[in-house]
Amino acid sequence: MTGIKRIQEMKSNHACAMEILECLCKEISTTDLSESQVKEVEKLLFSAAENGTKEILTGILDAYPDLIHASDPEDRKLIMTAIVSRQEKIFSLLLGKKYAKLAFQFGTDKDRNNMLHLAGLPPPPQQLAKISGAALQMQRELQWYKEVESVMTTNYAYNVNSNGDTPRQLFTKNHKELKNEGEQWMKDTATSSTVVGALIITIMFTAAFTVPGGNIQETGLPLFRRSKTFLIFIISDAISLFSSSTSVLMFLGILTSRYAEDDFLKSLPTKLIIGLSTLFLSIVTMMIAFCATLIIMLHGRLSVIIPVVLLASVPICLFARLQFPLLVEIFMSTYFGIFRMNKRSLPMKM
Template sequence: MAAGSGIVEIVEKIIDMNPEAISHVSQDEHNVLHMAVKHRQLKIFNLIKRNSAFKSLIHRITGEGRTLLHQVARMEFYKEQRLPGVAFQLQDELRWYERVRRIIPPHYLMHCDKDGLTANDVLEMEHQEMHKEAKCWIKETAQSCSTVAVLVATVVFAAAYTIPGGSENGTPVFFGSRVFLFFTVTDVVALVSSLASVVMFLSILTSPFELWDFYRSLPRKLNLGFALLFFSLVCTMLAFSATILLTIQLENTKWTSVLFYCAGFLPVAIFAWMQFPLYKTLQKLVRRLYNRVKQV
């Protein structure tokens, strides 16, 4: 019960007081590792993994002929996680499957339960509906974001040819100004990042959307596309701010500058707030990549 509910303190206390209790088997021949896996309790799983009895627990097969991999492939005790979309929920399920697959003996991959199904068969059957929902969700998201990215690219591309202040004999009026240089750099960066995000979203739309594409490929492309889109919006607002500074020549007072920049970055702030859960997943991705590079 403690393992299925994810109460780490009780599990630790039982193991400390009665170390042999970790090998206890229920009436259905489920051990504590089976309970932790099928209830998706990662903390309990990691706690048991550090125990010396862990290797003996992974070989247990239940009375229904199910291995640990069968348990994690089933959605009988699945609880929806606080993730930004169905695609990331499916990714979390595939991560659980892969986490368990690494620890079980290789010949268990072809082991069949009482219904004659391998763990991979159970995974595809149980997650069929989630797979359909994830495909629809990621397609709609990629289409919507690619439209926004194309719009941003159109705006900043036009801004590059209608430079603030105009030009005289082919030379910009504000040529040599630091603010004009800032406008040029932010406009170019906004154009490049928005087009890069369009490429990422188009690569999502042209993918085959297989089940295991949701393990790494598709969520990673979506996170990167969102990051590039957000960065292009920020650079667009910076270019807009530089244009206003060049053309209107605001007075050098703090309160007018503060009001101007707050109004200019209001759309970016709203976009960031609405899509904040997706950027949290991006932070996790960057952290994992950093840890891998650090290990290497």
């Protein structure tokens, strides 16, 4: 009940906040604000952009559209604040059709950093904490850089700031440590998974030549070759062997990668997705082959077969519980990203 009450309180607080916002926006739109009042509204606006509070930002901009030209003490526009704070919803909103023409009127901050420079600055720690693993964190940073780059003209990529750094140089400088951590994370994951995959290859290869029930001495053919359960064993064994081999090859590809910055964007995550997926498949089919062997050897003894089959599902469930969320996160981050797949309709490049 405590959780339900907490949700109710949150909904009530949100409703009150929206009412206050509505009153504030109405007051802004119908009143001539003094310079000090405008400054206070600007602070609220930049705070909303920094924290990703979409409702406040849209409400204030709808009531007072000219505030989209506002600058903070660092001479940064709203869209720049969204980039520095890594607020993808605010960034997408400001580049949408509604605000695009206004948002494109931008410049540089007091350190002569343009938007692409700001995408190369270190991300807020609280934003990185939401992402699993240093490699995915590096991927997220590259996605931000590429997204900002995609809406800017090429010449901005060569502009230098007050320290003489281009956007890419600034990105490399500020993400060197994160890149090294991502490389180590990838190598550790690949190394441990390679060991598991190699063990499965050994087991499945051996099992293919020591079939359950043995062979007929005269012909050398498997004794239970006509059994449907034996067919399940052979197919599962083959799939497990092939998938574990594929998994090991993918992880070896990760270990021998050059680990350039752009490799973290798609190349390395794709190899990791294939490696983890095929490793999971090999474990599942290995358990199926094991259960099929038991059914052949203990034909009719359900009191023994059923508990063992249930126990065989434990490592499958355990692997899925530990690795599947990571696999889904890598897949979504790599092939869908933090920005919508459908490209925004932009009036022009900046």
